[in-house]
Amino acid sequence: xxxxxxxxxxQTVSRLxxxxxxxxxxxxxVQVDRTKDKSHGDLATNLAMMLAKPAKKNPRELAGLIxxxxxxxxxxxxxxxxxxxxxxxxxxxxxxxxQIEAMADSDRANIAPVAAPQTIVTDYSAPNVxxxxxxxxxxxxxxxDAVTRTLExxxxxxxxxxxxxxxxTQFGMLxxxxxxxxxxxxxxxxxxxxxxxxxxxxxxxxxxxxxxxRARNYVVKLQGGDQYCNTMxxxxxDITMAQNQAIxxxxxxxxxNDNIAGESLYNPMLPEIVxxxxxxxxxxxxxxxxxxxxxEFKGKDGNPMGVIIRKRDGGYLYTTTDIAxxxxxxxNYQADRILYFIDSRQAQHLQQAWLIARKANYLPxxxxxxxxxxxxxxxxxGKPFKTRSGGTVKLADxxxxxxxxxxxxxxxxxxxLQGDELERIAHTVAMAAVKYSDLNKNRTTDYVFDWDNMLxxxxxxxxxxxxAYSRIQSxxxxxxxxxxxxxxxxxxxxxxxxxxxxxxxxxxxAVNGVANKGMPHLMCTYLYExxxxxxxxxxxxxxxxxxxxxxxKASRLRLCQATANTLKVGLSLLGIDVLERM
Ligand code: ARG
Numbered sequence: 001x002x003x004x005x006x007x008x009x010x011q012t013v014s015r016l017x018x019x020x021x022x023x024x025x026x027x028x029x030v031q032v033d034r035t036k037d038k039s040h041g042d043l044a045t046n047l048a049m050m051l052a053k054p055a056k057k058n059p060r061e062l063a064g065l066i067x068x069x070x071x072x073x074x075x076x077x078x079x080x081x082x083x084x085x086x087x088x089x090x091x092x093x094x095x096x097x098x099q100i101e102a103m104a105d106s107d108r109a110n111i112a113p114v115a116a117p118q119t120i121v122t123d124y125s126a127p128n129v130x131x132x133x134x135x136x137x138x139x140x141x142x143x144x145d146a147v148t149r150t151l152e153x154x155x156x157x158x159x160x161x162x163x164x165x166x167x168x169t170q171f172g173m174l175x176x177x178x179x180x181x182x183x184x185x186x187x188x189x190x191x192x193x194x195x196x197x198x199x200x201x202x203x204x205x206x207x208x209x210x211x212x213x214r215a216r217n218y219v220v221k222l223q224g225g226d227q228y229c230n231t232m233x234x235x236x237x238d239i240t241m242a243q244n245q246a247i248x249x250x251x252x253x254x255x256x257n258d259n260i261a262g263e264s265l266y267n268p269m270l271p272e273i274v275x276x277x278x279x280x281x282x283x284x285x286x287x288x289x290x291x292x293x294x295x296e297f298k299g300k301d302g303n304p305m306g307v308i309i310r311k312r313d314g315g316y317l318y319t320t321t322d323i324a325x326x327x328x329x330x331x332n333y334q335a336d337r338i339l340y341f342i343d344s345r346q347a348q349h350l351q352q353a354w355l356i357a358r359k360a361n362y363l364p365x366x367x368x369x370x371x372x373x374x375x376x377x378x379x380x381x382g383k384p385f386k387t388r389s390g391g392t393v394k395l396a397d398x399x400x401x402x403x404x405x406x407x408x409x410x411x412x413x414x415x416x417l418q419g420d421e422l423e424r425i426a427h428t429v430a431m432a433a434v435k436y437s438d439l440n441k442n443r444t445t446d447y448v449f450d451w452d453n454m455l456x457x458x459x460x461x462x463x464x465x466x467x468a469y470s471r472i473q474s475x476x477x478x479x480x481x482x483x484x485x486x487x488x489x490x491x492x493x494x495x496x497x498x499x500x501x502x503x504x505x506x507x508x509x510a511v512n513g514v515a516n517k518g519m520p521h522l523m524c525t526y527l528y529e530x531x532x533x534x535x536x537x538x539x540x541x542x543x544x545x546x547x548x549x550x551x552x553k554a555s556r557l558r559l560c561q562a563t564a565n566t567l568k569v570g571l572s573l574l575g576i577d578v579l580e581r582m
Contacts, residue, residue: 001075001096001502003509005032005043005089008071013047015069021062022055041080041088048085059085097490100501104486104562109569111511113155121159121329122148124341125248125255128165129240129262130174132195133247133395135377135385135449136343142435142575143374143443144341145253146520150573154515159333162255163325164262166237169315172219175232176211177201191239195392237262247395251431252575266324270316273324274309282359288312292356297348307352322353326369327362337368339518344373344444372518375446377438385449399434401451406430409455409463410582425582429455429463432576436462439574440524460528465571468531469578472564479544479557486561488554496537500559503533507566511573520574527570534563 009030016022028050035044048063055062063081070079078090102110124144127133133141152158177200191197204211222229241260248255274290277283283292290310297305309320329335340350350371357363379385387393406426410417417425437454440461441447457463476483492498510526513519542548543556568578 001091001505002032002034002043004073004075005045006030008073008076009045009047009066011071012066012069013051015071016051016055016065019069021057021065021069022051026051026054035088040082041078041090043089043091044082044086045089046086048081048087052085063087093492096498096501096505097492100490100504100562101558103504103507104558104565106565107569108153109507109562109566111153111508111569117155117157118336119157119159119333120151120337120339121161121333121335122151122339122341123161123163123325124148124339125244125253126163126165126342127240127244129237130170130194130198130201131165131240132193132392133244134392135395135398138395138398138434139374139377139438139443139447140341140343141248141253141255142251142438143372143518143520144339145255146435146439146523146574147339147341147372147514147518149254149575150511150514150520150523153573154511156515159329159335160255160259161261161325161329162259164237164241164260166233166262167264167267167321169219171222171233171236172215172217173201173205173212174198174236175218175222175229176215177204178232178236180204180211192243194240194243195394237264243396247399250399251435252577254575261325263321266321266328267316269324269328270310270320273320273327274316277309277323277356277360280360282356283309294352294355296355297352305352307356309356319349319353319356322350323357323360323362326354326357327360330363330367335367337370339370339372341372341374341518344375347371347373370518372443374443378446378448380448380450382448399430402430402434402455403427405451405455406433413457414582425579428577428579429466429582432462432466432571435575436465436524439520440528442521443519460524462576465527465531465567465576466579466582468534469564469567469571470580470582472534472560472567473580475538475543475560476557481557483561483564486554486557488551488558490558490562491551491555493552494537494541496533496540497556497559500533500537500563503530504562504566507570510570514573523570523574527567530563530566530570534560 009032013022013026013028013030017024017026028047030045030047032043032045035041048066049059052059052062060081063085066087067079067081070076075091075095076089077092080088080090082088099110122144125137125141127137148158148160177197205215206212218229222233241257245257274283277292278290283290286306289308289312291306291308293304293306295304299305307319308317309323310316326338329338342350350369354363354369363369377385385393403426406429407422410426410429411422433454437449438447454461455463457467473483490501492501506526510523513522537559541552541556543553543560571578
């Protein structure tokens with residue numbers, strides 16, 4: 001409510017400026033406070049007193065002008081001028097109630113799509129071919145997916161770009177090894193353990209000179225478009241991505257094969273980019289390599305830092321590919337925003353690639369590039385998350401363990417649940433837990449992965465949020481009510497009802513926060529507070545008890561409905577499904 005009045009006053013200030021009632025350079029901090037005494041209305045501002053001096057007017061007179069220029073709003077029932085020039089606002093109590101009724105009725109919790117949709121590219125997940133998805137990919141995958149869903153929900157056109165690592169000199173060795181495996185055991189080629197595959201390929205390359213020779217030859221052939229090498233390369237990509245897709249599907253991540261836009265897509269564009277950067281005078285030959293010197297980045301010696309875009313042997317680099325990717329996203333999609341969900345350690349790499357792309361006019365000023373950086377995933381010991389033997393934790397194994405733990409958690413709480421029903425509920429809880437515990441922390445910090453913290457019903461956790469939702473459903477079941485048929489009027493008479501309604505009305509801010517900052521924890525924090533406001537409301541305001549008036553009962557059920565709806569929509573934006581019972 002406060003924010004709404006604040007916005008009205010800010011618009012009023014612009015109107016007063018337009019009419020030269022106040023000077024154009026006045027920049028007042030618009031302050032709106034709750035009144036202590038209800039006879040003075042609900043909210044008040046001292047804006048007229050702050051602007052009196054620059055406007056060279058008496059504060060009460062200016063207060064009158066402010067009221068005259070206030071945009072119309074359903075929320076404001078009455079205004080009055082008080083004392084030396086305060087403006088008091090009397091709010092319409094039905095306004096908030098009506099807003100919450102609309103949230104209860106709408107499957108979007110009454111969030112309107114934006115008036116001017118943008119085209120937004122989200123670069124996330126981005127695993128590497130012939131490698132198991134590693135823990136840092138889960139952060140990018142889950143955070144990127146939540147922001148993508150939120151932007152789409154708001155009506156933007158979102159293009160998912162899965163920038164997979166599917167090109168580079170390692171493919172010579174990988175093709176040579178795949179060939180060797182196919183020759184040796186054509187019948188049961190097992191590529192389920194990509195980690196082992198990569199390791200073996202590397203071992204062969206390091207120890208077998210004939211193999212290494214073949215591998216180097218395949219790199220050249222692959223780059224030259226050789227059919228055989230291309231087929232082998234495709235196989236490696238397809239096998240890897242089929243395994244990753246199974247992980248996406250299990251986790252409920254909205255990526256598909258159609259979203260793959262890996263390094264190989266940009267590779268054919270690189271010679272032209274290097275030639276153009278050179279022609280523009282941005283890149284120069286330096287000791288056989290092609291380099292862009294950037295004044296903005298100083299090396300240890302204080303000289304401009306050189307960013308290599310083509311190596312002496314003619315090979316291109318990760319930076320060159322990201323320059324091409326930025327250009328492609330502007331040229332092909334006319335992207336307004338490009339969001340990169342990448343580890344914070346790649347910050348300098350991205351800054352350099354974008355700076356070069358801007359200097360070359362590949363990236364116009366109207367397109368923003370945003371690094372939605374995140375910290376590392378650590379174990380409870382504060383060290384990078386590893387298996388007991390120090391190896392990479394496979395995402396597939398992590399999801400399986402989450403599932404087993406969830407089966408135990410839910411089974412212990414609810415011994416009647418068994419079989420398929422238990423499996424189904426555990427699946428939802430497990431995937432929710434893995435996602436939510438990553439999403440609910442400010443992504444810029446390192447994230448300590450802890451099974452016990454994520455699979456508990458206490459605190460800001462997935463089980464708690466899912467429980468809050470299913471509890472409301474059980475209120476409806478107990479009252480023998482079909483929530484969809486509720487249509488009572490909301491009256492906010494109890495303090496806890498009002499607090500819950502106010503929290504519900506902030507959902508819009510949470511959605512916008514995630515969309516604008518690329519920070520899903522803002523939604524988690526909001527939903528946790530909402531669940532808390534609901535629990536306090538439910539304790540203080542009975543529904544199915546004797547002595548509760550029909551009107552209060554109807555109103556409270558509507559508040560339950562609005563809360564359930566908002567929890568469901570909010571969680572869906574995080575990529576989390578709700579459970580009707582658990
Ligand atoms: N494949 C890379 C990695 O595993 C991440 C790519 C991120 N996206 C990008 N446009 N550079 O670290």
